[in-house]
Amino acid sequence: MTLLVADNLSVSFGGVKAVRELSFAVEPGEVFSIVGPNGAGKTTVFNLISRIYDVDEGAIVFDGQEITGLPAHGIAELGIARTFQNTELFERETVLKNLLIGCHIHRQSNLFSELFFLPSVRRGELALRQSVEDVIDLLDLQSYRDKPISELPFGARKMVEIARALCLRPRLLLLDEPSSGLNPEETEDLSFWLEDINEELGVTVMMVEHDMNLVSRASNRVLAMADGALITIGTPSEVQSHPQVQRAYLGD
């Protein structure tokens, strides 16, 4: 059964058609990449899925449930987590706090039990902390744990953002250009971590990515788009050799 289906998606901003009649399906357990030149509408697709933008036409169905009418904060509760192109971390808080915020949907306490910090709240906090530590271990973030985000280098911020998304224990993870701003070594590490996240944690991954090396190494299927429209969907090598994809990137 498919995990996410986009059916005939269209959205326009003013006169610009950012996405036009785009359809695709993501199978559970796969790594699904979206490639395309700048301005192709890749990030817009992510923003449609995470309900930051409203869909003009078409529908998005996640695990059999239509999500096009849900509020943005309802998307996380279904198990869809995401990262942002230029990182959107909580700058004034430490890495630990950021990751704990990532656990927000798994909180057990409410306003009144928190007021008195009842033993149940403490137990809940310890459980959240345990799951945060698991993610810290997975992504080797121990040395950054108590540092505020504003002190971190950009590469570390990218990893913290992925870690924060994982704290949500997602079924679908949307990564918006995870390798931009990383050096070749960090990109290499990233491809291993992607494998871990996908295979060990069983998370389905969708990513927007420009680094074709990373795309062909990490992904099962690739969707290529240009000017908001679909060009082709296929294996990384199929897509790379597709004449229209080459034309979109290189021109005629």
Next chain:
Amino acid sequence: MRFIRKTSYAQDIDLFKHNGQRFWYGILALAVLLAPLGLDRFLLGEMALVYIYAIAGVGLMLLVGYTGQVSLGHAAFLAIGAYCHAWLLNQGWPFPLALAAATGFSGVVGIAVGIPALRMTGIYLAVATLAFLVIVEQVLSHWVSVTGGFRGMPVPKAELGIDLSAPVAFYYLCLLALFLSMVAALNWLRSPTGRAMAAVRDSETSAESMGIHIAYTKTLAFGISAAFTGLAGGLFAHKIGYLAPDAFTLATSIQLLLLVVVGGLGSMHGVIYGAIFIGLLPQGIALVRDAAPPAVSQIPGLEAGVFGLILVLFLIYEPDGLYGRWRKIRLFFEEFPLYRRATHKRQKTYLRTERLR
């Protein structure tokens, strides 16, 4: 240098992180508990006023420092708390019930103000809350049957077996109220609710995609903030003894904003520093005024001018406030002789995702 060895996750959750903190906070607790033995009535009264400011500061800090929503209307919540409390006392309600009801009512009004304020940020929000203050001022001066209008309204004595308005009893009452407010605020801040507030402050887009309900969090922050300020208002009513609309003006709002900015946005220590600062500043200005030549001391609006000047200077030179300054000094001694000035250099932040709305 101090290295804190962490052996359990509980250490990151507990309010006191190590024994050194327990020791120093213990001494502080002893000092404020024993203060009435050594201080005269005037100083006790001033300290009680500082505590009242601090309670209102806790409320405003949660809203401005932790949720990132600015408010110029907090004098209105102070007024609502004060009038509601005094009115209920005049109706014969017992003191604790009246104070609790005033706190709750103020919180409900806060939620009601928070809902329309959801659509606004920054300067627009400041103006909207200012408009709310103006409305409340009008209501206070024209709803004569309840508020007494410009004639004002007497505040009955606070009694609960003993006379709580007497200087020593009132001092302890304010101290207790501040202690409870602080503990409540700190408990929220170390729970998911407080983290959600910080998330909304730092990035709404990303808070939303973490599953945080922005509207709920902001409205809640307004409600809680107004409730604390209302509690402070109830105590403030006893402090001034006679309520009139001119006790709750824009100047009061600015004073409260000065408290959180000078204390240090985003820190509960800052609330105390800020409260001491604005509690003592009028006395300081009065002293300078007496010593200065008549040409200076007779400038009208000197006090408001000094308040504004200090606010601007802090925003430019020490945006982290007194608490930030104190942290830097402490770090200097902790790391001596390895302290590097660049540790606290403010750096330009990286590109952020273009605002999506």
